[in-house]
Amino acid sequence: MLQTVTRKQMALFFAAVALQSLAANFAHPITPTIIQDLGLPDYMFGLAFAGMSFTCFLFSPFWGKISTFLSSRAVLLISNLGYAAGQWLFAVSTTVETILAARLIAGFFVGGVSVCVLTYVINCSPVGTRAKDLTIVATLTTVFAAFGYMVGGVLGAYSIPFTFALQVVLLCVSGGCFYIWMKNDQLDERRPTKRELLKEANPFISFLEVRDLLCKIFVILFVVVLLSSIASTAYDQCFNYFIKDQFHFSSAYNGLLRAIVGFISLAANATICMWIIRNRDVKHSLIWIFAAGAVTLGAMILVEDVILFIIINLIFFAINAIYIPLLQDVVAKSATHENSGVLMGFYNAIKSLGMIFGSLFAGFIYVYGAKLSFLYAGIFFAISAFLMVWYCRHFKTEK
Template sequence: MNKKMMGPMAILFIIQFLVMVGFGIVVPILPFLVSKLGGGAFALGVFMSAYSIMQFIFAPVWGKLSDGIGRRPVILLGLFGYGVTFLMFGMVNNLYVLIILRALAGIVSSATLPTAMAYLADITEGADRSKGMGMIGAAMGMGMIFGPALGGFLGKYSFSLPFFVAGGLALLLLPFTWIFLPESLKEMNKGQGRKRARLTPQVLKDPLFFLFAFNFTLNFTMSMFESTFALLASAKVGFGPTDMGITFAILGIFAVIVQGGLIGKLAKTFGDAKLVNTGALLCALGLLSIIITADAKNIIFLVSATVIFMVGNSLMVPTSSSLVSKQSNQGQGMSLGLFQSFASLGRILGPLTGGALFGLNMGFPYVAGAALLVLVVLVAGPKISVNIPRPLVQD
């Protein structure tokens, strides 16, 4: 990756880090905040799903817009909206307004990730693109390490303080983004996103649908894991909040190592498609290992099983994104927006399905997730390695 790319890469890295800090910062204080405002379990569920529902709807819209007017203005708009909504969070003292703001935050934050990935696709190619996607994934992993920690620390003083800090940091980053992030989409390529828009049944015929299916499955199984693992670990090995915090910190560290340090070399050696399929199988192995080690009540092996799952996840995220950008023939921003919408759909349905299955049997979410991952490898795996329809980086 040449020096010219490093400045924009640094800006994109910080933006995605802040977005995931904002996503994770509410995790340790959310139940207490909702309870303080008079809400119960249903209100908490609505609050959690509102963010992903809005991302599901609006990620393709932002991606299409970035194909039409350029990446830079969409990223700036998303960053500004992110900062403002989080500052407003800190001022809210009404549950219904809080839910509306959470939905609004989902709308504006969905402008950043697909557009950042499209920006990377504009300025990179080959293994550099997978490495760049991995760095973005590493930034998100770091955000999910620091976000909950920051929220828990600041939330001891005030429920509003974490939101003010996250929003303030985003707005402080805005002038640096304005100055140091040039437009990446060449004038000749603008307007591609106007050709096709949309999250409709027609997406089933999209040549990239099999990659969208991978992304849905990845996020569906990940959210089932996230929504049930604390309950499983508590029941089987007596984990408490501190143990969970340590476990998720370990997972975040491995995500950063794989996506930030290894993915470029691995993609160059094995290719993106092989890493996507291998990652899915490792995720399946990790889920099954979690059940086995939890029943055996072995804490070290249980944490090791979650690491296997996270390594597989970290192999899939940047390489599948890279494949979408390489194989898109309808505007990379829109394709990556659709890609992120399928991720959001997985995050909407995963917790609901995981909770229902967990109520029947603690192991069902993990067995079902492993089976679904193996199925997607068998059905979609052979379809994702296809010829790139056109060169994406033009001199």
């Protein structure tokens, strides 16, 4: 059984998470500008993100299994280097085909990052602080993603190639930091054979291994993960393009707006989210959070004033920041050290599947109505709230 890491070691891990999240989001605020400058169709913003999400979905269980052979820190090193390569390909792409190829490559490696960050916390964090550490990871990811938007947006207004170059360098640095600062959480110290690696590389085999862990109550929980991911992604992808297309915001304004979101997310997670974890039942709290998200998304459709629209969106960003670590905590509490890689790999796969549907949906429905993604995101949040009611009622009897 692994020994838990010290708080100093965990703090260094958190620093690497922050750096990786910062760098990973440099390209998002400049993507609408790239699409418009290349004369590509509007739906391309959703299609490109869906391409990345597809391979992230397909190979997340694979990375979860591989981490048992290679350790989380080794996978994080490999994944960040591969992600950097994918972003370099994105930077030099000029056609729909090459952009999609770059996004598919990036998504393959992003899955390794997402899965092993969570797996490492579950494997190495003391049980008493696991929920807190998962919340810290989610908070850092959200906050520094927002700052990454800001940096990428401001730099992109001056030089898109430089923005990509800085992103590639920082992704490589963050991969090195993970490997140097993290403890080895390898479960299987055998050197896997080529046959084993080829077997694990089959994503469908990896998905089949999850069957034994799933029961009816888990299925409902993962449906909530799927629907909320669709809603969040459809909203986020639409919002990013919406303020560029409808309000003519530059990438710099987009980035600065995300910086504000970062502070709001930090405040919401440090206060409301931590209070819920310490004082309330997380499962029941998610019902009200999803309901609040549905109401807020519905309000976006009704307003036309730019300032009021932005204010409502900032409120939703706070709600969105809160639900992610709470839902993550509900799933993580069901994992053991032995199945953490497989279970969190499946969690990330379902979340990525939602990102595929959400981004495709946002991209293609945009041509029929700029705010339709907000409407359907609200509906999915409302359904998630009802499913959490069912989950809470059946949790004790069917667990």
